[in-house]
Amino acid sequence: MSNVTAPSLVLPHPRAATADHPLARVLLTIAGAFFIALFLLLPLIAIFAQALKDGVGAAVAAITEPDALSAIRMTLIAAVIAVPLNVMFGLTASWAISKFDFRGKSFLITLIDLPFSVSPVISGLVYVLLFGMMGWFGPWLRDHDIKIIFALPGIVLATMFVTFPFVARELIPLMSDQGRDEEEAATSLGASGWQTFRRVTLPNIKWGLLYGVLLCNARAMGEFGAVSVVSGHIRGQTNTMPLHIEVLYNDYQFVAAFAVASLLALLALVTLAVKTFLEWHYADEIAAVHKH
Amino acid sequence: MSFAGALALPSTAWRTRSALPGFGLSLGFTLFYLSAVVLIPLAALIIRPWELGWSGFVEEVTAPRVLAALKLSFGAAAVGAVLNTIFGLIVAWVLVRYSFPLKRLVDALVDLPFALPTAVAGIALSSLYAPNGWLGRPLLALGIKAAYTPLGVVIALTFIGLPFVVRTLQPVLSDLSRDHEEAAATLGASRLQAFRRVVFPALLPALITGAALAFARAVGEYGSVIFIAGNLPLRSEIAPLLIIIKLEEFDYAGAAAVGVVMLGVSFLILLLLNGLQAFVARQR
Numbered sequence: 001m002s003n004v005t006a007p008s009l010v011l012p013h014p015r016a017a018t019a020d021h022p023l024a025r026v027l028l029t030i031a032g033a034f035f036i037a038l039f040l041l042l043p044l045i046a047i048f049a050q051a052l053k054d055g056v057g058a059a060v061a062a063i064t065e066p067d068a069l070s071a072i073r074m075t076l077i078a079a080v081i082a083v084p085l086n087v088m089f090g091l092t093a094s095w096a097i098s099k100f101d102f103r104g105k106s107f108l109i110t111l112i113d114l115p116f117s118v119s120p121v122i123s124g125l126v127y128v129l130l131f132g133m134m135g136w137f138g139p140w141l142r143d144h145d146i147k148i149i150f151a152l153p154g155i156v157l158a159t160m161f162v163t164f165p166f167v168a169r170e171l172i173p174l175m176s177d178q179g180r181d182e183e184e185a186a187t188s189l190g191a192s193g194w195q196t197f198r199r200v201t202l203p204n205i206k207w208g209l210l211y212g213v214l215l216c217n218a219r220a221m222g223e224f225g226a227v228s229v230v231s232g233h234i235r236g237q238t239n240t241m242p243l244h245i246e247v248l249y250n251d252y253q254f255v256a257a258f259a260v261a262s263l264l265a266l267l268a269l270v271t272l273a274v275k276t277f278l279e280w281h282y283a284d285e286i287a288a289v290h291k292h
Numbered sequence: 293m294s295f296a297g298a299l300a301l302p303s304t305a306w307r308t309r310s311a312l313p314g315f316g317l318s319l320g321f322t323l324f325y326l327s328a329v330v331l332i333p334l335a336a337l338i339i340r341p342w343e344l345g346w347s348g349f350v351e352e353v354t355a356p357r358v359l360a361a362l363k364l365s366f367g368a369a370a371v372g373a374v375l376n377t378i379f380g381l382i383v384a385w386v387l388v389r390y391s392f393p394l395k396r397l398v399d400a401l402v403d404l405p406f407a408l409p410t411a412v413a414g415i416a417l418s419s420l421y422a423p424n425g426w427l428g429r430p431l432l433a434l435g436i437k438a439a440y441t442p443l444g445v446v447i448a449l450t451f452i453g454l455p456f457v458v459r460t461l462q463p464v465l466s467d468l469s470r471d472h473e474e475a476a477a478t479l480g481a482s483r484l485q486a487f488r489r490v491v492f493p494a495l496l497p498a499l500i501t502g503a504a505l506a507f508a509r510a511v512g513e514y515g516s517v518i519f520i521a522g523n524l525p526l527r528s529e530i531a532p533l534l535i536i537i538k539l540e541e542f543d544y545a546g547a548a549a550v551g552v553v554m555l556g557v558s559f560l561i562l563l564l565l566n567g568l569q570a571f572v573a574r575q576r
Binding site: 017018020021024025028029031032033035036038039040041042043044046047050089092093095096097099100101102103104108111112114115117118119120121122125126127128129130132133134135136157160161164180183184187188192193196197215218221222223224225228229241242243245246249254257258261264265268269271272273275276 | 306307308310311312313314315317318319321322325326329330331332333334336337340379382383385386387389390392396398399400401402403404405406407408409410411412413414415416417418419420426427450451454470473474477478483486508511512513514515519532533535536539542544547548551554555558562
C-alpha cells in the first residue's frame with residue numbers, strides 16, 4: 001500500500017485485525033480451488049464426458065443391455081433388503097441406548113461403529129470364512145444345497161455389514177439429545193410402548209432418520225470391495241452395478257463402463273443434494289455432528 | 293407393560309430403572325443383530341489364521357509379496373493423509389473464513405468422495421491419469437508416470453480421504469472465538485505469528501483426528517485404487533487386493549492372516565494418534 005493515498009479513502013473499511021492479508025486470501029483461495037477442482041470436479045466431469053463420448057445413444061444402449069439391467073436389478077434387490085434391516089436395527093439400538101441407562105453403553109456404541117473401521121474387502125472376507133466352500137459352515141451348506149457365497153444372500157450380508165452403522169450412528173446422538181421426557185409423558189398418560197414410539201418418537205426423529213437412510217442407501221448401492229469378494233462375478237446373475245462397471249472397464253468397453261458409472265454418479269449427486277438440503281433446513285432435527 | 297409395572301421393576305445393578313417400556317426387547321435385538329452381522333463374522337477372521345500355527349502365521353505375513361503390499365497400503369495411506377491435512381486445512385479455512393461465489397456448492401461437493409461409489413471414482417481417476425488421459429498426458433510430458441505406479445495409489449487414497457480433515461476442522465474453526473487472534477494482533481503479533489501461535493494450536497487436535505480418520509479409511513480402501521494402481525506384485529499391489537488373490541486360490545487362512553495384520557496395525561496406529569491427540573489437547 002503506497003503512502004500517496006490515505007488507505008482509509010481507498011478501502012471502505014480498514015482491514016480488521018483478524019482479517020488475512022488480501023494477497024494471502026487470494027493465494028489460499030486459489031490453492032483450495034485448485035485442490036477441489038483437481039480431486040473432485042475433474043473426476044466428476046470425466047465420468048459424464050467419457051459416458052457421452054460416442055453420443056447419448058451409445059450410453060443408453062449400454063445401460064439397457066441385458067447384463068446391465070440384471071446388474072441394476074441385483075443392486076436394487078440388495079439395497080431393498082439390506083437398508084430396511086439396518087433401519088430396523090438402527091431404530092431398536094438407538095431406542096435401547098438413548099432411552100435407558102445401563103452399564104457398557106459406550107462400549108456398545110463403539111462396537112456398532114466397528115464396521116466403519118474395517119476394510120471393505122475384509123467385510124466380504126469374513127463371510128467367506130464362515131460360509132465359503134472351505135469356511136466353517138461351508139460343508140454343511142453344501143450338503144443341504146444352500147448357496148450363500150457367490151449368490152444373493154452373500155451380497156446382501158456383505159452390504160449389511162458395510163452399511164451397518166449408518167442409521168444407528170445418526171439416531172443415537174439425536175435421540176440422546178432429545179431425552180426421554182416426552183416418551184415418559186406419553187406412557188404415563190396410558191400410551192403403549194408401540195404407540196409412544198409411533199406417535200411421539202418417530203415424528204421427532206423423522207428428518208434424522210431420513211438422513212441416515214439416505215447415506216445408508218447410497219453406500220449400499222455403491223459398495224464394491226465387500227460385494228466383489230462374495231459375488232463371484234457371474235455375469236447376468238450375481239453382478240451388481242459396481243461389479244458390472246469393473247467387468248466392462250477391464251474389457252476395454254470404456255463408454256459402456258462410464259455409462260453405467262454415470263448412473264451411480266447421478267445417484268451420488270442426488271444423495272448429496274438431498275443431504276445438503278436436510279442440513280440447511282432441518283439442522284436442528286438431525287444429529288449435531290453434521291451442523292456446520 | 294404399564295407405567296406402574298415398569299416402576300415396580302427391581303432396579304438391577306447394571307442398569308437404572310426407567311418408566312419406558314421395551315428395554316429388554318430392544319437391547320436383546322440390538323445384541324443379537326450386532327453379533328450375527330458383525331461380531332461372529334469378525335471372530336471368524338481373528339480365529340482363522342491360527343490354523344497355520346504361530347510360525348506359519350509369521351511366515352505368511354512376512355512373505356516379500358505380503359510385506360510389500362502392506363508397506364504400500366500403509367505408506368500411501370500416510371502420504372495421502374499428510375496431503376489431506378495440508379490441503380484440508382486450506383480448504384476448511386477458505387470455506388469458513390472467506391466468502392466467494394458458489395461457496396455452498398463447493399461446500400456440498402466436499403462430501404463427494406463419501407457419496408461416489410468407489411468403483412466409479414476408481415475408473416474416473418484411472419482414465420484421468422492414464423498415459424493418454426486429460427492429466428496423464430501432460431504429466432507424462434513432464435516425465436511423471438502417475439497411473440499404474442505407487443503414485444497412482446497415493447492419488448486415489450488422497451481422493452478418498454479428502455472430506456475427513458475438512459469436515460473435522462470446519463466446526464472447530466467456526467466455533468473458534470476471534471478474541472485471542474485480536475489480542476495477539478493488539479500485542480503486536482503479525483498475522484502469520486497469530487496463526488502459528490494462537491490459531492494453529494487450537495486446531496491441532498482436530499487436525500490430528502481428521503488425519504487419523506483419513507488414514508484409517510485409506511488403509512483398507514480397495515475400489516478406487518485397483519483401477520489406477522496397475523496391481524504389479526511387489527510394486528503397486530495393495531494389501532486388500534492380495535487378500536482377494538489369496539481367497540481366489542482358496543488360501544483362506546493366508547487371506548485371514550493378512551486381514552488380521554491390517555486390522556491390528558491400523559488399530560495400533562489409531563491408538564497412537566488418539567494418544568497424541570489427547571496429549572496435544574491437554575497441553576493447551
